[in-house]
Amino acid sequence: MGRVVAIAVERAGPRVAAPEQPGATGGGPLLPAQLLQEWYAANGRHSLPWRLTRDAYAVLVSEVMLQQTQVARVLPYYTAWLRRWPTAAALSGANTADVIRAWAGLGYNRRALYLHRAAVAVMAAGGTMPANEAGLRALPGVGPYTAAAVACFAGEQRAYVADTNIARVLARALLGVAGPREASAAGVRAVGEASLPAVAAREHNLALMDLGAAVCGVRSPACERCPLSEGCAWRAAGYPVGARPARRLPRFETTARFARGRIVDALRGHAALPEHELAERLPGVHAAKLAAYLAALEDEGLIERCGHGWALAGQGSTSMASPKL
DNA sequence: AATTCGGGGAG
DNA sequence: CTCCCAGAATT
Structure with missing residues (x-):
């Protein structure tokens, strides 16, 4: 991608960009875009597979998988998924049970259903993946972040993308607080939108994302490696700490999440199971x-009754499966 | 505004 | 052990 390099060397501005550059919008704090892009050119994760394509379906798959899930764990799933269902058309023809099985290990199993339903919706609407935020936002499982991310990363649109990493970097560098929880969402959005460059918003957002993941970590800000440290408001303020949620978590094995995960995973390994075997x-x-x-799992569309027992939803193709027990 | 929804790995 | 992760839907 020569585009990134070209942007990085476009202009040799002042080494230390002033946090506030007069004339942008309302005069609020801005990011030193030049330094950020230079850092990204040298340190960005340019070879992530979903960054090497502009296919909206592929990018959507990656974004849904990446919701609350680390990059390293998504990588093998993303590759396998696209090999099996390379297009929205292919995914729309898959049966639900296969989709749920392919999701094994990723967590938040409803995401697999959302992705499948999104593919069905796209095909029902003519077969073309929407590449704008509004169209994407209408798809199941696609919220504000994912819609903006796909529009920006696949459609190369100038969108304000705010994942947890970007929001943290914005909150720290421009608002001087420990994280987005210590600021209003509107406040973070305001400085984020004001900092969006007129061109190459894609690289801008990816740079902020990588910076948040690799340098400006939740618990370990490595300011000595940060291109924004000179003008960072959080650093200047002496790193004020954020409030702790302080919530006692019950033992995971006693939670509904654990039980639900076990149930779905047990059904992944069997055509169907009677209820007492699930209880065991x-x-x-x-x-x-x-x-x-x-x-609840049935209502969500993850499982269905199968005779006297239960099975993954859509087990027997699209027709009403005959009872197997 | 608060909860719920998985599972794995880093610290 | 606790906390966090390229969030979204529901109440």
Whole structure:
């Protein structure tokens, strides 16, 4: 991608960019875009597979997989998924059970359903993936972040993209607080939008994202390696700490999340299972709630009744499967 | 505004 | 052990 390099060497501005550059919008704090792009050219993760394509479907797959999930864990899933379902048309023809099985290990299983339903919706609407925020936002499982990300990374549109990393960098560098929780979402958005460059917003957003992941970590800001440190408001303020949520988490094995994950994963390995066999795979504390878990999973479209037992939804192609138990 | 929804790995 | 991760949907 010669484009990135070209941007980085476009102009040799002042080495230390002033945090506030007069004349942009309202005069709020801005990012030193030049330094940021130079850092990105040298340190960005340019070879991530979803950054090497502009295919909106492929980018959507990556973004949904990346929701609350680390890059390293998504990589093998992304590759396998696109090999199996290279297009929205291909995915729309898959059965639900196969899609849920392909998701094994990623967590938040509803994301697999959303992705499948999004593909079906795209095909129903003519077969062309939307590349603008509004069209993307209408797809299931696509919220403000994912819509902006796909529009920007695939459609190369000038969108304000705010994942957890970007929001943290903006909150620190421009607002002087520890993170987005210590600022209003509108405040972060205001400085983020004001800092969006007129061109190459894609590289701008990717740079902020990589910076947040590699340098400006939640617990470990490496300011000595940060291109924004000179004008960083958080650093200048002496690194004020953020408030702690301070919430006691119950043992994971006792949570509904654990039970639901176990249930779905058990059904991944079998065509169908009777309810008592599902109960055997759960700690006793869940016995009284098993029926409620199953009802919720059924309502969400992850599982379905199969005779006297349960199976992954859509097990037998698209037709109403005959009872197997 | 608060909750719920998985699972793995870093610290 | 706790915390965090390229969030979204629901209440």
